[in-house]
Amino acid sequence: MTGRGSVNKKRRKKRYTYESLTETAQYLLDRVPYQPRIGIICGSGMGALAEALSEPLIFPYEKIPNFPVSTVEGHVGQLVFGYLSGVPVVCMQGRFHYYEGYPLWKCAMPVRVMKLLGVTHLIASNAAGGLNKTYKVGDVMLVKDHINMMGFAGNNPLQGPNDDRFGPRFPPMNTAYDKFLTQKAKQVAVEEDLGGMVHEGVYTCLGGPNFETVAELKMLGMLGVDAVGMSTVHEVITARHCGMTVLAFSLITNMCITDYNCYDEANHEEVMDVGKMRQDVLKRFVARIVDFIAKEMLTKDD
Numbered sequence: 388m389t390g391r392g393s394v395n396k397k398r399r400k401k402r403y404t405y406e407s408l409t410e411t412a413q414y415l416l417d418r419v420p421y422q423p424r425i426g427i428i429c430g431s432g433m434g435a436l437a438e439a440l441s442e443p444l445i446f447p448y449e450k451i452p453n454f455p456v457s458t459v460e461g462h463v464g465q466l467v468f469g470y471l472s473g474v475p476v477v478c479m480q481g482r483f484h485y486y487e488g489y490p491l492w493k494c495a496m497p498v499r500v501m502k503l504l505g506v507t508h509l510i511a512s513n514a515a516g517g518l519n520k521t522y523k524v525g526d527v528m529l530v531k532d533h534i535n536m537m538g539f540a541g542n543n544p545l546q547g548p549n550d551d552r553f554g555p556r557f558p559p560m561n562t563a564y565d566k567f568l569t570q571k572a573k574q575v576a577v578e579e580d581l582g583g584m585v586h587e588g589v590y591t592c593l594g595g596p597n598f599e600t601v602a603e604l605k606m607l608g609m610l611g612v613d614a615v616g617m618s619t620v621h622e623v624i625t626a627r628h629c630g631m632t633v634l635a636f637s638l639i640t641n642m643c644i645t646d647y648n649c650y651d652e653a654n655h656e657e658v659m660d661v662g663k664m665r666q667d668v669l670k671r672f673v674a675r676i677v678d679f680i681a682k683e684m685l686t687k688d689d
């Protein structure tokens with residue numbers, strides 16, 4: 388390969404260093420008059436979560452040094468800084484997925500940038516297919532654990548040289564999802580009238596972009612998976628590696644089809660529609676969680 392093609396290939400493969408990520412964080416810190424403490428990642432169709440921020444400062448991904456760009460419908464592709472419940476936060480309105488052609492370390496790169504910005508708590512949301520038969524479309528599942536399917540095949544965002552400034556070579560993952568915060572989120576959900584529609588369950592991320600076959604879903608069900616998606620796991624692994632406290636939740640946007648006699652088909656339009664349908668209640672939900680973190684958890688970290 389010669390010329391522009393080889394230059395692009397080198398660029399795609401070039402790993403971020405602590406220094407290059409610091410450069411990205413510094414670019415943002417030079418333009419934002421505060422340090423965000425809480426990071427929020429918006430799932431498919433859930434970009435409206437960022438619209439709840441007051442005094443928004445918006446950075447399209449293509450303008451931020453070293454940032455990848457969003458290519459998926461329903462992921463605007465910008466970082467939004469602002470205040471939620473009076474707390475300085477940063478929100479990813481659009482995340483990166485493996486199926487977009489990005490390696491997992493690149494998909495998870497914004498989490499490390501958040502860390503360098505001063506973020507200590509991450510709230511990751513996603514749209515997911517409900518595999519647990521008791522779930523219904525529009526329900527929320529607080530993630531209590533995940534199965535890193537791609538990791539089974541050796542694909543992990545932490546693959547490659549470890550930089551101890553971010554975290555240890557061999558990070559534990561049995562406490563990935565903060566129990567205290569998850570319990571509080573459950574309580575908030577009940578108070579916000581999400582009551583009967585809130586579950587705690589196991590999420591898995593597949594590589595996508597195709598939705599799953601019936602046999603694949605049956606297998607995942609046997610493994611104990613409650614909700615299936617194509618994101619979040621690599622972000623959570625990266626966040627835990629660098630010591631962040633994590634809450635993650637899935638909006639169940641469709642039920643997984645595990646019946647060979649059913650001819651319905653999963654589709655991205657439905658996923659985005661359900662995200663929009665639930666956006667107002669999720670905005671309130673996330674704002675309350677941010678308020679709780681600020682009052683009960685941030686002070687302990689200071």
Ligand SMILES: O=P(O)(O)O[C@H]1O[C@H](CO)[C@@H](O)[C@H]1O
Nearest residue numbers: 430431513514617618655658
């Ligand atoms: O996980 P998020 O980004 O919410 O999006 C989910 O929705 C898309 C499929 O409709 C996939 O990208 C899947 O991962």
